Every structure is written in structure tokens, then in C-alpha cells.
Amino acid sequence: MAKSVVSIAxxxxxxxxxxxxxxxxxxxxxxxxxxxxxxxxTVLLKVNLLRSAAPDKAVTTHPALVEATINAVRAAGGVPIVGDSPGGPNSASMVKKIVETTELGAVCARTGTELVIFDTDTVRIKSTNGKLYTSFNVGRIVRDADVVIGMPKLKTHGFQRLTGAVKVFFGVIPGLEKAQFHLKVPGRMDFAEMLLDVYLAVKPHLSIMDAVVAMEGDGPAGGTPRSVGVLMAATDAVAMDFVASAAIGIEPLDVYTNLAAHDRGLLGGMDDIEIVGARLADIRVDDFKLATGDMADRIPGRFLEFFKDLATSKPFLAAGETCTGCATCKQSCPNDAIDLSTGKPRFDYSACIRCYCCEELCPELAVKRKNHWIVRPFLRGRR
Structure with a gap:
């Protein structure tokens, strides 16, 4: 069987x-x-437009790469369209702020490229090889485009360990529907299976990963920019995520979507990948900081709910002085576990499903995660 090719430059x-x-x-x-x-x-460039953040924060696909790709598509005779559905409620004012702050709005205006938010015009597409889901509601252009190119940003992820070429396609699902999937499949492995089902439904033709400056630490929104200094390209997003994981010192099968793909037989491992261009050994960043870990992987699934308070990290208001009471956390919570009656979020940990949408989407980075004091000594030194 032919190996999956991942190109690195x-x-x-x-x-x-x-x-x-x-x-x-x-x-x-x-x-x-x-x-x-x-x-x-018609070529859809599916970017990562998670939330309002300047390009140098490494939260979203960098506008310079998006513009270069727009120009390349046009040079080939294609008609580029940039699209995503950011996390959260996506009101008109929020979307306006996101496209302005990320500078993707300016890129699209400058190049005469349509920018589509997937929240209003949607269709149902099938995931014929889906394991948990056989269809999804997505932005219409996802189905109608002749070519779909994923443009992920390499980042750590508190819930899935890595957000990359597979997970970027979760953004084809409109607005707050994404939060509902956290409620329907709250387990990390089941959530990864769902993400893989989405990816298989979209069937992207190409992925181009922005790893020039990645995000380490508590990604995908509150981490720290870290230079990796590469672009990656592949037709197989799973293979790309295996290589990206290895590049930042994560064992590929420790990433939930990679493990789900491996278990389905979509990719055996690194030996099934041909890396061309730059060598993996030359770009590897071994001291890349990962997101805050917890004990969830050490507790058998059937006991995890019982030990949830100890085993999983909890969101909390870490920076009350920066919280504006904007209610993004509450609106994004799929299980109504956040109370704002005092003007600041208070968390009902019995209802919290540990999806960390509140942390991910807080525009002020006021929400963080912490582990129970009992388990903290056992986590020291874990990556």
C-alpha cells in the first residue's frame, strides 16, 4: 500500500x-x-477562525498564509472563498470583531475574496464511513465547493491534546451547534470519533498547516506563541496530524483523533508516512509545552464519571479583574453549568462536562483550568 505523503517546508x-x-x-x-x-x-479555504485574536497571538490561521494561498488558487484559475464558523454565538457584532481583529477580513477585502461564515446557509451532508454520526449540518459552501482545502493552525488543545488538520473541520458545523456535540459526546475519545466522522464527511482535497508560529501551553486560545518555522501540506489530514504531533514532541497516538484514526485502520503509524522536504529531525521542538493535563486517561471510562472531580481539570475564573461579564462563557456552555447572576461566572461543577468551551472562547482569557490539589503531585513532570 502506498504511503501517505506529508510535505514540510x-x-x-x-x-x-x-x-x-x-x-x-x-x-x-x-x-x-x-x-x-x-x-x-470554486475553492473553499477552510481556515481556523476560532475567536477574536490578533495574528501574532497564534490563535487563528495567519492572514499572510491565507493571502498567499488565495493568490496561488487564483493563479491556477480557481475562485477562492475563505470560510469558517467561529466558536460561540456568532452575533453580527462578534463576527465583525473577529474578522477585523484576525485581519482575515482585510485580506479578503484587499484580494476581492468572498468570506463566508457558515452559520446561516446550511445543508446536510452524509458521512458514509461515519462511526458515531452518518450526517452533519454544515455550511452550504462546504458541500458545493469543487475543492476544499483545510488551513489549520498548529496548536495544543486542552480537551483533545492537539488541534490540527482533522479538528479544523469541526468548524464546518454552524455556531452553537458545535457546543451541542460536546453534550452529546462528552467523552474525549467519543468526541475524537465524532471529529473524524466530520472529516470523513467533508472529504477535503488538501490540507496546508500553518506551523510557522504555533501555540504551546494552554491552547487552543490561551496558550503562548512558539516558533516552529514550517508549513506542512498533505492530502491525508490524519498523516499530517501524526507528523505535526511528532514535530512538537507528542507521541502521535496520545492525540485522540490520531488514535481514533489508527483504530479504524486509516493509518497504522509513522512508518506508513513518507515525509518529503525538510526532515522531521531538523524541525522537532522537544521542549514544546503542552496544555494542562489531568488524570482522566488513568481512570477506566466506566469509573470516570464517579471520579470526575478528582480526575479531570476544572474551569475557573482565574482573572476576575479582566472578566467583563460579556456572557460568552455562559452562551457557549452546552450544559448550562455557568451562572452569571453576580456579573462574573460561577461554575456548577456537578453539571460541568469538562468540554472547556468557556476557557477556549473567553475573549479576555479570564477562564483557566486547574486540577484538584490531591492529584497535582502526580501530574508534576507529565507532558
Whole structure:
């Protein structure tokens, strides 16, 4: 069986000449953009537009890479469209702030590219190889585009350990419907199975990963930018996530979506991947900081609910002085576990399902996670 090819190209910064050259270099081993885009094709660039954050915060796909990809698609004769559904309620004012702050709105305006938020015009698509779900409600353009290119940002993730080429497609699901999946499949492995079902439903043609500056620590929104200095490209998003995991020092099968894919037989392991371009050994960042861990993986699933208070980290208001009482956390909570009657969030841990949407979507980064004091000594030194 042929190996999945993952291309890696060095990219030291987001300067226009640098990012354009690196994008060309990373796509060349796959046949160039012309191998995927034909004249007249409508091409959806599915970016990571998680929430309002400046490009240098490493929360969203960098606008310079998006612009370079728009230009490459146009040069091949395609019609690019940029799209995503950010996390949270996505009111008109929130979306306006997100596209302005991330600078993706400016890129689309400058290049004359349509920017689509998937929340209003939706259709149902099938996931014929789905394990937990056989169909999903998604933005219409996801179904109608001739070509779908995923453009993930390499980041740690408090719930799934890594957010990359597979998880970026969770954003095809509109608005707060995403939060409801946390309620329907609250377990980390089941959630990963659902993410894989979404990815298999979308069937993207190509993934281009922004790992020029990644996010370490408590990603996907509250971590710290960390230079990795590469772009990656692949037709197999699972293989890309295996390589991305290894590049930042995570055992690939410790990432839930990778494990789910492995268990389904979609990829055996690193030996089934051909890496071209830069060598993995030359780009590896072994001291990359991971998201706050907990004891959940050490407790058998049937006992986890009973020991949830000890085994899992809890969200809490870490920076009350920066909390504005905007209610994003409450609106994003799928199980109504947050009370705002005092103007600041108070968490009902008996109702909290530990999805960490509140932490992920807090615009002020006022919500963090902590472990029970009893288990903290057992977590020291764990990555």
C-alpha cells in the first residue's frame, strides 16, 4: 500500500516573499496547487477562525498564509472563498470583531475574496464511513465547493491534546451547534470519533498547516506563541496530524483523533508516512509545552464519571479583574453549568462536562483550568 505523503517546508516568518516561496515549496512535491485546482474551480479555504485574536497571538490561521494561498488558487484559475464558523454565538457584532481583529477580513477585502461564515446557509451532508454520526449540518459552501482545502493552525488543545488538520473541520458545523456535540459526546475519545466522522464527511482535497508560529501551553486560545518555522501540506489530514504531533514532541497516538484514526485502520503509524522536504529531525521542538493535563486517561471510562472531580481539570475564573461579564462563557456552555447572576461566572461543577468551551472562547482569557490539589503531585513532570 502506498504511503501517505506529508510535505514540510521551512518558513521562518510571515513576510510576503518568504511565505509565498515556502507555500510553493511545500506544495511542489504534491504536484503544486495546479494538481488540486483547475480553471473555474470554486475553492473553499477552510481556515481556523476560532475567536477574536490578533495574528501574532497564534490563535487563528495567519492572514499572510491565507493571502498567499488565495493568490496561488487564483493563479491556477480557481475562485477562492475563505470560510469558517467561529466558536460561540456568532452575533453580527462578534463576527465583525473577529474578522477585523484576525485581519482575515482585510485580506479578503484587499484580494476581492468572498468570506463566508457558515452559520446561516446550511445543508446536510452524509458521512458514509461515519462511526458515531452518518450526517452533519454544515455550511452550504462546504458541500458545493469543487475543492476544499483545510488551513489549520498548529496548536495544543486542552480537551483533545492537539488541534490540527482533522479538528479544523469541526468548524464546518454552524455556531452553537458545535457546543451541542460536546453534550452529546462528552467523552474525549467519543468526541475524537465524532471529529473524524466530520472529516470523513467533508472529504477535503488538501490540507496546508500553518506551523510557522504555533501555540504551546494552554491552547487552543490561551496558550503562548512558539516558533516552529514550517508549513506542512498533505492530502491525508490524519498523516499530517501524526507528523505535526511528532514535530512538537507528542507521541502521535496520545492525540485522540490520531488514535481514533489508527483504530479504524486509516493509518497504522509513522512508518506508513513518507515525509518529503525538510526532515522531521531538523524541525522537532522537544521542549514544546503542552496544555494542562489531568488524570482522566488513568481512570477506566466506566469509573470516570464517579471520579470526575478528582480526575479531570476544572474551569475557573482565574482573572476576575479582566472578566467583563460579556456572557460568552455562559452562551457557549452546552450544559448550562455557568451562572452569571453576580456579573462574573460561577461554575456548577456537578453539571460541568469538562468540554472547556468557556476557557477556549473567553475573549479576555479570564477562564483557566486547574486540577484538584490531591492529584497535582502526580501530574508534576507529565507532558
Amino acid at each position: 521551512q518558513c521562518s516568518n510571515y513576510e510576503t516573499d518568504t511565505i509565498t516561496r515556502s507555500l510553493h515549496d511545500v506544495l511542489a512535491p504534491l504536484g503544486g496547487i495546479e494538481a488540486f485546482v483547475k480553471p473555474g474551480d
